[in-house]
Amino acid sequence: MKEYQQNYRKNFSLIITFLILITASMAVAFYLAYNLTTKYVENEFVSQKIEVLEETVKPYNNFFQKKIPEISFYQGYLDSAQAVKYVDTIFRKFKFVEKIVFYDAGISNHKIPDGVKVNNFAMAPKSVYQFARDIHIDSVLLFKDNQPSSSFSLKTGDEFNKMAIKFTGFIESSDTTKTLSDDDRFNIFYTITSNKITFMNIPRREELKMYKDIMTKELPSSPVYEIDMLTFYLNPQKLIIRNTNPEIYQHISIKPLVYESLANDPELLSNDLPLSGPFSDYKLYFSSDKGYLMREINRRFLPIAGGLFLTYGVLVLIGYLIYRNLNVNSKMFKLQYDFVNNLTHEFKTPVSVIKIAGNNIRSATTLSDRERLHYGKILDEEADKLNDLMNKLLSFTQIENKAIKLKEESVNLEVFSQNLIDAYQLKYPDFDIVCKIDGIEYFKTDPVLLGSIFQNLIDNAHKYSNPGKKYLKISIKKVKKSVVMKFSDRGIGIPAGDLENIFKKFFRVQNQYNQQGSVGLGLAFCKELVNFMNGTITVQSVEGKGSEFTIELPYEI
Structure with a gap:
């Protein structure tokens, strides 16, 4: 009969399957993580341009919302000397302002040689000045009404006439019993065209009523009411581009709205965003080489890869610990199985010898002294073997348990x-x-x-x-x-x-x-x-x- 062989079920195939699965999962995770990181960076290339635009036009917004309305504080009494100080602060702070034309104007029911007249309402410039960086002093004054040699040219008066016509139209149809709305303030007192902003100081409510009366009623000769108008000539190319995402945008420039890159490099990513207001004919143009973006993708993917490697290492360590535990258990099972077999043999041999000697003594009718000594010696030796084995096991257990x-x-x-x-x-x-x-x-x-x-x-x-x-x-x-x-x-x-x-x-x-x-x-x-x-x-x-x-x-x- 074939001897039964004890086996310890290790199930190492499950560990191998586990390792294969986590390796495959890690490979998929790396692939997906890298693709998602790439897609995320590419999406940022498209979306973060708004942030760049906001930071780039922030000085212009400050100029438009805070600096230009300061003119209204003078209530029309801004003279040439004060205008010089005003424009000087603008030129020093806002590089994109290239030239400013200052119209010192008046409103009355007098007859005027230049300007705009509707019914009895007349609006005309008294003097016109232009200011620019490094301009010659002889070129500052463009027109003065009390100088016979000075004439109000069409080029000089174009912006003034446009604003004056719009303002007189507003006076003609306005309801002076109501306060000006924000829309009225913007639509009437601002004129925004390509690379140019014209602003006229906003009169007070009482002044608007007086202008309405001048236009619609027959009044005696009125005083001249002061009003100021300025035209700001802007250069969008001098806006300071603030690249808030240099890791994404390699190059940023301001280009005309109709600009199209002639380069057909497939490795170049580009995008654009139009400017607004007086810069509406221009756009911010963004471009980055794919290799440049790849460095950012790799930089962002590196910690993700580190996390995935760490996770994979932990899982592999768990697999190894399971394998080691199974291997140790397998060895312990084999050792204990051998121990039981050998211990059984160790006990069985002296017991069998003692049993045989006992049977021989019991079945013998008579025993000689030689036989008695022989069997006595056998029984004594085998009993010593059993006692020694038992003592060794007992002592081992006592020592391990610190019982002695x-x-x-x-x-x-x-x-x-x-x-x-x-x-x-x-x-x-x-x-x-x-x-x-x-x-x-x-x-x-x-x-x-x-x-x-x-x-x-x-x-x-x-x-x-x-x-x-x-x-x-x-x-x-x-x-x-x-x-x-x-x-x-x-x-x-x-x-x-x-x-x-x-x-x-x-x-x-x-x-x-x-x-x-x-x-x-x-x-x-x-x-x-x-x-x-x-x-x-x-x-x-x-x-x-x-x-x-x-x-x-x-x-x-």
Whole structure:
């Protein structure tokens, strides 16, 4: 009948499947993460242009919303000297303003040579000045009504006439009983054309009523009411471009609205955003090389990749720990299975011998003295084997559980060693044991535990030596604050690959000496005893030449 073979189900295939799945998942995750990062950066290339536009036109908005309305504070009494100071602050702060034309005008019901007249309402410039950076002083004054040589040219009066016509039209149809709305303020007192803004100071409500009366009623000659008008000539090319996303936009420039890039480079990404107001004929033009964007994509993907690698590493570590646990459990299962089998054999052999001897004694009618001594010796030896095995298992368990305590006493090492040597040489006449003690006579220790160590190492030296080479040298000496004991034999030795495992429970070196009768507890028991006695045990071995076990125990006076 075929012997049943015990197997431990490791299910390593599940671990392999797990590793394949997480590797495939990581590959997909890397692919998706990189594509999403690429798409995100490309979307930012399209969307973040609004932020660049807002930052670029912020100085213009400040100029339009705050600086231009300051003119109304003068209520028409802005003269040329004050105008110089005003425009100087503009030129210093707003580089995109290239020229300013200042119209110092008046409103009355007088007859005027220049300007606009509706019914009795007349609006005409008294003087016109132009201001620009590095302009010659002779070019500042364009027109003055009290200078015969000065004429109000069509070019000079074009912007003034447009604004005057719009204002007179508003006066003609306005309801002076109502306050001006924001729409009225913007539509009437501002004129925004390409690269140019014209603004007239906003009169007070009482002044608007007076202008209405001048236009619609026959009044005596009225005083001249002051009103100021300025035209700002702007250059969008001098707007300072504020690239708030330099990692996305490689180049940003201001181009005419009809500009189309002649470059057909497939590696170049471009986009644009039109400007507004007086800059509506221009746009912000954005362009970046794909390689430039790729650097930003890689920079943003790097922490994501790091996170994915970390996650993958954790999952692989979990897989490894599961594998190691299964492998350890497999080895433990095999060791325990072998232990049970060997222990069963160890118990079964002496029990069988005792049973056979008992049956022989029971079935014999008479026993000679020789037979009685023979069977008595057998029963005694086999009972000693069972007792020794039980004591070893019990002691092992007690030591592991710290259930015993050291019972130290002063031991004469020479007497202690010689007694053990004499017992073994009586038991094994072919076993040559020598002992050398150097520099120490008495040693304070637990003699029972020390005897167990000696017995296990002496037993192994005899068991694992070929006939004719059963030799053991025991050397004991004091080294500093320790007692060093060496057990050197000429046995079969231990394979190098097994040296790190021989002190583990249930481990057995696979050779012909361990096919029967080894439980794998002897050296593990020795190590536990040595550790319990606060010492160390090491081994050096050459296969085929022998082994040397070194025990170092603390020496106390």
